[in-house]
Amino acid sequence: MAKVNAPLFSFNASGKIANALVYFGWKGIDVVRSYVIPTNPKSTKQTTQRDYMTAAVAAIHAAQALAGIPLAENDQIAYAQLGSTRPTPRTWFNEIVKLWLDCKVAAGNALVYHAGQALGTVRATVGLRIYFTREDPDSMHNCTFYLGKSKTSLIHAVTGSPDGGKADFAAPEDITSWAAVGDKIYWQCRPDVGDPAEECRSGIYSFIAT
Numbered sequence: 001m002a003k004v005n006a007p008l009f010s011f012n013a014s015g016k017i018a019n020a021l022v023y024f025g026w027k028g029i030d031v032v033r034s035y036v037i038p039t040n041p042k043s044t045k046q047t048t049q050r051d052y053m054t055a056a057v058a059a060i061h062a063a064q065a066l067a068g069i070p071l072a073e074n075d076q077i078a079y080a081q082l083g084s085t086r087p088t089p090r091t092w093f094n095e096i097v098k099l100w101l102d103c104k105v106a107a108g109n110a111l112v113y114h115a116g117q118a119l120g121t122v123r124a125t126v127g128l129r130i131y132f133t134r135e136d137p138d139s140m141h142n143c144t145f146y147l148g149k150s151k152t153s154l155i156h157a158v159t160g161s162p163d164g165g166k167a168d169f170a171a172p173e174d175i176t177s178w179a180a181v182g183d184k185i186y187w188q189c190r191p192d193v194g195d196p197a198e199e200c201r202s203g204i205y206s207f208i209a210t
Contacts (some may be wrong), residue, residue, distance in 0.1 A: 056100035071114035078203025
């Protein structure tokens with residue numbers, strides 16, 4: 001890209017000339033660069049990646065359209081919260097797509113979480129539940145719920161019980177040993193290591209301990 005200081009065909013030019021040069025303004029400066037013909041590579045790896053993205057977007061839309069337990073604002077906030085922990089923050093939508101792609105690249109079976117909820121917030125009997133839309137019935141066998149008082153320090157683990165399209169605790173969990181009344185508790189569901197959906201974590205939800 002070159003800065004234009006002299007006429008070079010015209011002042012304040014814009015647009016392309018004979019598919020050779022492109023004139024445009026950039027940060028208040030008149031500049032010119034060579035014209036680049038857009039390409040649409042279609043190698044096997046590129047088309048495979050595009051297919052993954054297409055499937056991820058379709059899964060998100062399908063989860064949003066579910067009756068009774070859709071992917072709603074609460075879930076979007078949770079995924080955005082997870083996205084905010086990344087070196088480069090992501091939107092809730094991009095976070096889901098990235099998790100889906102990571103899962104597929106790792107040869108796993110992806111899923112999308114929705115309708116995450118606290119069934120009980122009393123510290124002695126905390127209960128959590130989350131639903132998921134699976135790419136394949138083999139998408140998740142075992143999972144763990146991680147809780148903590150910071151979204152970046154979910155250090156308390158509780159074994160989850162995936163059943164069909166939802167996961168929760170087999171029994172209420174007592175968090176009185178580390179949480180006080182009024183504490184904001186963050187939580188996340190993660191498929192266990194080696195699970196077909198290992199790369200697909202849920203967003204990071206929260207509730208107030210009572």
